[in-house]
Amino acid sequence: MITNLNLFNFARTTELILEIPEKVKNPADFTSGFFSNPNSCYQAYINKLCLAAVLPWIREDISVNAKPCPNTKALSSFWEVVNGSAVDLLDGTKLILVPTEAIDSEEIRVPQEWIDIPSWVGDYYLGIQVEPEANYVRVWGYCTHAQLKDCGTYDPSSRTYAVDDKQIIDDISALATAIEFCSEENTRTTVAPVPHMSVQHAQNLIERLGDSQIIEPRLEVPFSIWSGLVEHGGWRKSLYHRRLGCPEPYSVMRWLQEGMSQFVEQIGWQSFNLELSAATARNIEETPVQVAFSRQLIIAGQSYELCVTPKGEYTENIWRFELRNNNVGAVIPGGFKLRLLSEDLQPFPNNEDIATTAVEQLFVEVALETGEGIVWEIEPLPENYDCEILRF
Incomplete structure (x- = not known):
């Protein structure tokens, strides 16, 4: 070597x-x-x-x-x-x-x-x-x-x-x-927090800087604006895919219509069919199979699954985010949190579920507008976590 x-x-x-x-x-x-x-x-x-x-x-x-x-x-x-x-x-x-x-x-x-x-x-x-x-x-x-x-x-x-x-x-x-x-050495100095950026501002920047003819987009806008865009992992990845001329890879509606891209499958997302209840099973021929999505995660050395499932018809745009331990009989330890945030990382009412003691599952349900983005977070952080915007 x-x-x-x-x-x-x-x-x-x-x-x-x-x-x-x-x-x-x-x-x-x-x-x-x-x-x-x-x-x-x-x-x-x-x-x-x-x-x-x-x-x-x-x-x-x-x-x-x-x-x-x-x-x-x-x-x-x-x-x-x-x-x-x-x-x-x-x-x-x-x-x-x-x-x-x-x-x-x-x-x-x-x-x-x-x-x-x-x-x-x-x-x-x-x-x-x-x-x-x-x-x-x-x-x-x-x-x-x-x-x-x-x-x-x-x-x-x-x-x-x-x-x-x-x-x-x-x-x-x-x-x-x-x-x-020398762990006590002062290796870092304080830096100013990145200013908050609105969703509309970020989307306008992604459209503008997503032009691949712009060789150095980092120099096209003031640093205070640029830093707010690229620190957000979801917006940074949206800018990257826009510059490649690719469709938004984290669009749940596109997943439903066209299937998942190789990119999102490689990072751990997959689709699965929801089981029909006994009531709908009688009309199985007339009832289309509902599709949901899951992502495999490693948290504190254990395997977990984050599931995103529709509540009712897709047109209602109500979704359930649920976290479970993948190991048979295992639970989610006390102190874990499942949290949803708006695209610009702001909280909203009833956006979080906390395990005060060991539980079988954590879940948050959310009603969304068409095209709205949502960010999921888990504490402790999963291995290799990078902010994602799921767009509905």
Whole structure:
């Protein structure tokens, strides 16, 4: 995995040279079918090479449980619009990988999204050079969020923060030590919350910035507006699919009419037929079979199922969200919460069910307007959770 440093006379002994796995080196894997333009395609390619080389090292030397954040299937919606990846060490520590092909190691330069969007902020930011043709990734230094935010230089034209070599720790072996033994270090500094954005404003932005001819949508609107759009996982994914020219993948009505896309099936959604009651069974020939939807989840190490079922006819647009433990005889522990929110993440009356003690199920029923979006949340958070907008 680690190439001999003696072959690289430009590399310091404190740096790390990692081999790029052969299976991820084909640029053809990043076609226009996955990204809206050549710039985004290549940005994704460099990030994929970086993550494929660096993540095994992180798991081997720093944290065996490290994983891309929020999950690998969400990465394309990030790389379409911004450079960089987050790696969660599952102990509250987050690493941000921002690759470049430049050999210069005098500064670490990071897009503003990774510094000023609260849920994107990391603890340590790694300086990484990717060299696809020579088949290596060079990890040459790191710094903290606090250093970038408090001591870095902000470039408004590119919306990036940069720190020079005075702030960079160039001994990569020190990173594992810092994470393990310096947990009290103030790695992050406070950032302002993202302003609330209305549903109409978000939809207008998605329509406007969804034009694939706009190469860098992140620079087209003020950052305070842009950050409100992309921090919301559902809107970020809607923007991504709009830029690809794809229909909204989370449309429940489209699922009913056309079936589920491969994309939503890959992230865990599936359809099933509801069992008919004894009363309707007598008229089974005249009664169409009702379809419902479910998503498999892992929460606190156990398997659960979230079901979304219609109450009455589809035209009534009344739906039941129900959470159950998948294991036979198992229950939902006390303290779990199932919550529904409006598309802009606002609560509404009777939007939450809480298990005060162990229960067999949690459920919330909601009546929706045609085309309305709803966001589901569960506490504790499921593994790989990324906000979804189900549109009815």
